[in-house]
Amino acid sequence: MTTLTGQETAALQESIRRLAAQHFDRAGVRESADPQSLDRTSWRALCDIGVVGMLAPASRGGLELGLRAAVDVWEECGYGLITGPMTWSALGATRLDGVSQGDTVVTGLHDSRGQLVAEHLDAADRLVILGDGIDIYDVADIDYAQMHPLDPLTPVALVNRLGQPERIGDNQDALQWSLRGACLTAASLVGATRLAIDTARSHVLARTQFGRLIGSFQSVKHLLADMAVGAEVASAAVSQAAQALDADDPDARRYVSSAKVLAGDAASLAARSSIQLHGGMGYTWEADPHLVWKRIIVWDNAFGDAETNAQLVAHCLGDNRP
């Protein structure tokens, strides 16, 4: 596993910002209420800068980087609200050919129980399901129904019947994918949190009412301060979890769950508050805040929501004293 220097991380983040502006600018979704399917050109552009192959071995076109490097990139992608099954494909790229390059799109479900509502199934080639192992399905064999999505940028489908799986990992492998997926998704949530904060901040520094900027009112300042605190704490927790995973630290499972809780809570507060701070405009389809809110609900659900992870943290307590 290699790491990125501060300069390399900054350069990659800058590439992502340019990519987001060029390929993921949300203009399409503003103009149309129709759900937006994954654009393969945009997906390939994301693969070309190395994002999807970040964790994968060089033999599969990857960069062999660890979680510590990946979470900084995932946070930047979250800030850009970049669409597509990034996390599942990044995991898939570690075991399957063609994923890093963008030829094969992988999506997944972190649990085989409950309703199987899968993101980006319409654009995917493979579906991964984690259970007591890592099972991979050919999407062509899956009988599914495309649903009307909550997040217009995250198409979802209800799986009715699966084909035959190929088992590509055991239960320990599944756990490792689950932890890495949760850590990366937490990073995405932190990015979206920062987007919600920055958008709201810009608005309250521009909007005037009662003869002054609404950003000067204490209730507005305090709400934004709480959003910022959530982002700072979650960001530190995600870095802590990523470092623990890379070091095979026995506390890694707990730190990942803590990060997922904190990132989910921070994102939820920030996204809802950002809508609120935009006033009437926040309620429109055309403005961005609703897109952030809907995406954070998608990401909270991925790899176990905040509530589930809070229980997982609780199960690490009592016998293990710090």
Add this chain to the structure above:
Amino acid sequence: MSRTEASSTERFRVEVHQWLTEVLPTLPDRPPRDDWTAQRAFDSVWQRTMYDGGYAGLGLPEKYGGRPASIAEQFAFLEECARAGAPPHGCNLVGITHAAPTILTEASEELRQRLIPPILRGEEIWCQGFSETEAGSDLAALRCSAVQDGDHYVINGHKIWTTHGHVADWCELLVRTDPTAPRHKGITYLALPMHLDGITVRPIRTLAGEREYSQVTFDNVRCPVNLRVGEENNGWHVAMVTFAHERGATFIYDLIRAQQAVNRLADNARQVVRAEGSAWDDAGVRRDIGRVAAQLDGMWALTRRAISDAATGHGPGAEASVAKLFGTETLQRLGDVAIKVFGPAALTLDNLPGLCNGDFVHERLVDTRSTIAGGTSQVQRNIIAERLLGLPRESA
């Protein structure tokens, strides 16, 4: 942190751990909470023990009884103390965490020599005389006055929320020396001996039933001018130095004690009997406890980030407000969750057999002060909004 720094911190940590296993069993029994004479005596013994071990005044110059130590080492010392169950600063809190570092950078050499070593040896106790009934969050509105008469200041007025006022030998006192100047520019910082004539100390009973704070009145108290810290009318600057130190490393002790507490709470929850199973059998209870534990993990992550930022010379700024706000509110949430977990047992401050309910409830009562003292949570939010997010200050 460089690899050499990391390994020297590790060596220091091992040394501290070993020292703690040797000295902690030698300490006397903890005194009852409301016996302040005994509290002061105990806290002085612990401070002297740290001094004899070479651990008083970490980061302060050796000529005053201190010892050079990096930020990482200072954190490591507090961390090891917390994990080993060493006593907190207690009565030495103001002296060690505010007064000594302030005197070091702001006072004359004569005052440094006179005041710092007895603090480090646990011989002299300090209190903080800043707030007044009309000057809390708006500290610059303070009115306690000092008028020069020969080589003394004559002090008249009052202070409130004077931490450890009733056992203190010295007071960090903010007084108004120029009522005609703009508010922030007419304030002076004095090191006031608490045994002078004209000082009356009345402890305040808190909602936790304790008396760590006092009201103090000054009736023509004569304080030598050479006990002034810094220049006359430059006291606001000196107070800002004190505030910066107030938000320093000590919270790591509270954080680790809280992490130990949340583990105890999880154990206790299994012992709390309810109509259907134990409290732990309730998924809601597990979620609440787990969420608070996650928030403590978040605080730990923030702390590690702050330590490595300090090591690279990146100063605290608004990040200290983030930590203070989130940390204090999290500790209160821990107490709130505990009260819910314990149910009827939370109605008593006595520990029921097999439970720590009384300890948790008492702790929650005491923790009520932490979102008010040291800059209220509302003030911290203002600081975060203005300095971290660049939002406009309050208009007049």
